[in-house]
Amino acid sequence: MDSESLVIPHDAYTLPLCASSANMKILSKGQYYGLKDLEKSLDGIVLSQYNYNTGRPTDWHYHENPYFWYILNGNMMDCNKKVKTLCPPGSLMFTNWQEIHYGSKHSGDAAGFHLEFERSWLKNNDVNLALFEGSALIQQPKVHFLFAKLYYEFLQNDAYSKITIELLLLQICDALSDSKNASRTQKVPDWVELLKELIHYDKFDLSLKHLSEQLGVHPAHISRAVPKYLSVSLGEYIRQHKLKEALPLILDRKNTLTNIAHQAGFSDQSHFNRVFNSVFDMNPNTYRKIVTKNY
Missing domain, CATH: 2.60.120.10 (Jelly Rolls)
Structure with a gap:
């Protein structure tokens, strides 16, 4: 985000x-x-x-x-x-x-x-x-997704929102705790932070070969190490970050979903819709209708 x-x-x-x-x-x-x-x-x-x-x-x-x-x-x-x-x-x-x-x-x-x-x-x-x-x-990204869900339930405010909010609050605390514990129990190589920066700022040329050349780290080592330090595969982390980039764009009703997909680095709107639905169990347009109703 x-x-x-x-x-x-x-x-x-x-x-x-x-x-x-x-x-x-x-x-x-x-x-x-x-x-x-x-x-x-x-x-x-x-x-x-x-x-x-x-x-x-x-x-x-x-x-x-x-x-x-x-x-x-x-x-x-x-x-x-x-x-x-x-x-x-x-x-x-x-x-x-x-x-x-x-x-x-x-x-x-x-x-x-x-x-x-x-x-x-x-x-x-x-x-x-x-x-x-x-x-x-x-x-x-995981904590951002939980907050995006929390905000949706805050505005939805139906019969199921209270119990959903309570569950999300505990999930937020668990996610923060897991992240803090992971940083304490293992020494993270310097190149992992550089990798995150590349993913944050370079939305489009994110091939393993390109990242390897930029980091000076062998592609096989990146593939094996990333799940250990980022808790997910490299491809999943990239998708998560792109979705994190897309969330604030959804809040702007002037932005079309096609433009949002492009700005966040997705190949097309269909790809954006699939990734969004896999995390939020709804399509981005359904989410947008709730979170922008007060704007």
């Missing part, structure tokens, strides 16, 4: 003066800057959609609970004491409850979807609190 988000070290720009901790604004459960469009509360969970209408940066603040921020429309900037992060549509940002930060809008229209956990929910569901340390962009 990119145009890859830009992360800039704090010394590359000037931060506004930060208020003292005594005067720091604390946003309580379900509270965000902007205009609230929709909200759904479960036991210990708040899901909400906001329109960011302010033309100036928000105040420095932090939140009572940890939350995920999924950019639906427009370009946003999240700034803390270390980095500022440009978040285009489709970006998924996690913000810890202890993270002092501020946000600003970098386009005319902007909107976002929030998933906020009370820490009691994490404890009651045996989710390790350490999983939510720090703040960072979430890049794993």
Whole structure:
């Protein structure tokens, strides 16, 4: 779900003066800057959609609970004491409850979807609190797909949405935990990160021969190593990333599905439809009708 988000070290720009901790604004459960469009509360969970209408940066603040921020429309900037992060549509940002930060809008229209956990929910569901340390962009395609499904159920809001949302929340925690555990238990070769970058930025010339030449790694070694470090085959990871690229494009109703397939790097719309259906159990047009009904 990119145009890859830009992360800039704090010394590359000037931060506004930060208020003292005594005067720091604390946003309580379900509270965000902007205009609230929709909200759904479960036991210990708040899901909400906001329109960011302010033309100036928000105040420095932090939140009572940890939350995920999924950019639906427009370009946003999240700034803390270390980095500022440009978040285009489709970006998924996690913000810890202890993270002092501020946000600003970098386009005319902007909107976002929030998933906020009370820490009691994490404890009651045996989710390790350490999983939510720090703040960072979430890049794993699998987690993005789960959030896209979560947003769909949030808007669908039928008799089955509550139980589906509860299941998706646990799947999101499991996916993040699996990713964190994998990074701790094995040393990943440097070329694997370079491989991810090539897949992220080079949408079309992604043959094994091309990747091998760019990385200086034998094709057979790439084929054997990728499932170990990326948990799926090389071909599946490429398809997942293309689908991740397509998701924010679906939110723009001016984009035809044919154009979306092309922009995301699929060979044609039929290929895009098959991959989308394999992950979401529906075609992209059905998904689009629900997620754009409020735009």
